[in-house]
Amino acid sequence: GAVVSQHPSRVICKSGTSVKIECRSLDFQATTMFWYRQFPKQSLMLMATSNEGSKATYEQGVEKDKFLINHASLTLSTLTVTSAHPEDSSFYICSARWGEEYEQYFGPGTRLTVT
Amino acid sequence: AQKVTQAQTEISVVEKEDVTLDCVYETRDTTYYLFWYKQPPSGELVFLIRRNSFDEQNEISGRYSWNFQKSTSSFNFTITASQVVDSAVYFCALSEGGFKTIFGAGTRLFVKA
Numbered sequence: 001g002a003v004v005s006q007h008p009s010r011v012i013c014k015s016g017t018s019v020k021i022e023c024r025s026l027d028f029q030a031t032t033m034f035w036y037r038q039f040p041k042q043s044l045m046l047m048a049t050s051n052e053g054s055k056a057t058y059e060q061g062v063e064k065d066k067f068l069i070n071h072a073s074l075t076l077s078t079l080t081v082t083s084a085h086p087e088d089s090s091f092y093i094c095s096a097r098w099g100e101e102y103e104q105y106f107g108p109g110t111r112l113t114v115t
Numbered sequence: 116a117q118k119v120t121q122a123q124t125e126i127s128v129v130e131k132e133d134v135t136l137d138c139v140y141e142t143r144d145t146t147y148y149l150f151w152y153k154q155p156p157s158g159e160l161v162f163l164i165r166r167n168s169f170d171e172q173n174e175i176s177g178r179y180s181w182n183f184q185k186s187t188s189s190f191n192f193t194i195t196a197s198q199v200v201d202s203a204v205y206f207c208a209l210s211e212g213g214f215k216t217i218f219g220a221g222t223r224l225f226v227k228a
Contacts (some may be wrong), residue, residue: 050216
């Protein structure tokens with residue numbers, strides 16, 4: 001099956017700094033990638049959808065200037081949390097799909113802790 | 116607008132019991148996909164099943180079975196003879212129009228030995 005990786009798997013950063021999370025599709029070209037955020041004991045909430053070469057589409061309530069998404073190639077999307085605060089601490093999961101396929105392939109997630 | 120409801124927040128069973136996880140969805144599209152995912156404590160989502168809106172056949176995979184009823188907009192998941200390793204959070208999800216996938220709130224399943 002299709003494999004999606006995320007790096008890093010865990011990251012701890014200080015308040016006010018920025019952190020970048022990478023999402024890669026290892027064996028397929030991802031025309032669309034999605035970024036989700038999951039707070040403890042809660043569901044996955046879609047943050048944004050990005051298509052290769054285009055600007056990301058953010059869900060309502062998600063600050064695009066705080067969560068910068070770049071989908072520069074068909075195999076890589078990055079999420080940068082700028083000026084991170086403790087309330088940004090969460091589990092961030094990316095997923096990818098190709099073409100018109102409905103199925104998304106999920107990465108293993110990145111646990112961000114902001115101190 | 117699409118919506119997925121998993122009314123059961125937590126379920127606790129004893130090993131070998133059967134358990135059914137409920138999922139009710141809302142969509143205006145005639146073409147959509149439904150999914151079930153398992154999320155163990157590690158956090159990584161494990162894909163269990165995908166069902167499209169035109170296929171109402173129930174499916175069985177080992178101890179897992181799914182009941183898709185369009186008439187009631189439900190896509191329930193049953194684990195037969197539950198095991199401790201089944202303990203996890205289970206998410207039902209809906210994708211319409213080939214775009215974003217919306218997840219239900221999840222059901223946390225505890226299987227006690």
